[in-house]
Amino acid sequence: MTAQFPPPVPEAEQRLLSHEELETALRDIGARRYHNLHPFHRLLHDGKLSKDQVRAWALNRYYYQAMIPVKDAAVLARLPDAQLRRIWRQRIVDHDGDHEGDGGIERWLKLAEGVGFEREYILSTKGILSATRFSVDAYVHFVSERSLLEAIASSLTEMFSPTIISERVAGMLKNYDFITKETLAYFDKRLTQAPRDADFALDYVKRHATTPELQRAAMAALTFKCNVLWTQLDALYFSYVAPGMIPPDAWQPGEGLVSEGSPAGAPAPFQGGDVPRLPRGVRLRFDEVRDKHVLLAPERTFDLDDNAVAVLKLVDGTSSVSQIARTLGETYDADPAVIEADILVMLAGLAQKRVLER
Ligand SMILES: O=C(O)c1cc(C(=O)O)c2c(n1)C(=O)C(=O)c1cc(C(=O)O)[nH]c1-2
Numbered sequence: 001m002t003a004q005f006p007p008p009v010p011e012a013e014q015r016l017l018s019h020e021e022l023e024t025a026l027r028d029i030g031a032r033r034y035h036n037l038h039p040f041h042r043l044l045h046d047g048k049l050s051k052d053q054v055r056a057w058a059l060n061r062y063y064y065q066a067m068i069p070v071k072d073a074a075v076l077a078r079l080p081d082a083q084l085r086r087i088w089r090q091r092i093v094d095h096d097g098d099h100e101g102d103g104g105i106e107r108w109l110k111l112a113e114g115v116g117f118e119r120e121y122i123l124s125t126k127g128i129l130s131a132t133r134f135s136v137d138a139y140v141h142f143v144s145e146r147s148l149l150e151a152i153a154s155s156l157t158e159m160f161s162p163t164i165i166s167e168r169v170a171g172m173l174k175n176y177d178f179i180t181k182e183t184l185a186y187f188d189k190r191l192t193q194a195p196r197d198a199d200f201a202l203d204y205v206k207r208h209a210t211t212p213e214l215q216r217a218a219m220a221a222l223t224f225k226c227n228v229l230w231t232q233l234d235a236l237y238f239s240y241v242a243p244g245m246i247p248p249d250a251w252q253p254g255e256g257l258v259s260e261g262s263p264a265g266a267p268a269p270f271q272g273g274d275v276p277r278l279p280r281g282v283r284l285r286f287d288e289v290r291d292k293h294v295l296l297a298p299e300r301t302f303d304l305d306d307n308a309v310a311v312l313k314l315v316d317g318t319s320s321v322s323q324i325a326r327t328l329g330e331t332y333d334a335d336p337a338v339i340e341a342d343i344l345v346m347l348a349g350l351a352q353k354r355v356l357e358r
Pocket residue numbers: 068104154155156157158159160161164165190229
């Protein structure tokens with residue numbers, strides 16, 4: 001048998017591409033390999049998934065969201081000048097927020113809670129597929145170990161995300177009755193954040209990929225990242241769509257969910273004689289920045305309307321619901337019985353969220 005020599009590299013691949021040609025080549029990678037093309041996303045957007053399959057997506061993707069700032073911190077640590085770090089650090093702020101209850105990770109938690117999960121279960125990352133973890137961790141390792149150019153180029157999938165996000169939000173709102181605009185609020189901010197980040201990264205890649213080898217490394221990094229996204233959906237498809245082989249220890253439908261109105265686990269309704277109080281670690285606080293009261297609980301914040309604030313100011317651990325209703329009746333010159341009926345509903349809602357007990 002004659003020895004096989006590697007085929008000669010076509011001349012086109014060795015040539016230094018112009019900035020426009022490089023951008024076209026990068027966009028072409030997205031056009032062929034971005035995760036909008038994955039069958040799982042097609043099913044998700046077209047309303048073809050069951051609620052449990054949508055839950056599996058929300059739960060697994062939480063791990064991606066949670067690790068993005070870890071990935072960005074790895075990039076940040078390697079950026080040599082303050083000007084670049086100032087720009088890149090915004091990505092971390094976007095995901096982590098500036099204070100508790102703020103930021104993209106928090107909004108993703110709300111999304112996952114919106115489809116029924118308990119916050120503690122999501123945060124524990126217990127039910128996440130190993131394949132999700134492997135893909136996401138591979139992304140973090142990639143940006144830590146490869147050149148800065150490759151690390152930055154790997155974020156360029158964000159060039160393609162606004163289109164898929166618009167399609168996803170419109171499709172999911174139209175096709176699933178359990179999805180609301182509030183549940184998908186995570187994506188609102190991404191529509192402006194992603195193009196801003198992608199513009200910066202694209203400009204950086206164009207300026208720093210100054211040889212054919214570096215240009216090819218940038219393209220390979222983007223291809224790698226497309227695969228990071230694609231394999232996460234492969235794993236979801238395999239486990240929860242077809243053949244539907246859920247690995248041991250991964251989330252099983254029914255696990256980690258807030259009980260839906262079932263008496264088991266749901267707090268019993270409040271009565272007029274009950275004395276409501278805030279559980280340990282929950283506080284009513286005035287948020288100076290937003291100029292409103294919020295209820296602060298470990299790892300989450302609840303916005304409150306004026307009525308809830310008026311009631312919670314009177315929740316002192318000694319006054320009963322009826323006493324609170326009487327006080328408010330005097331303050332607002334209203335029928336305490338009517339107020340009490342309203343308060344009972346409101347208190348039940350807070351108890352359901354585990355930020356009020358008796
Ligand atoms: O919804 C999506 O399809 C999608 C895609 C991508 C992406 O293309 O990597 C990101 C996000 N969302 C996203 O929300 C996000 O925060 C994000 C950060 C990054 C990154 O690589 O730094 N990609 C993405």
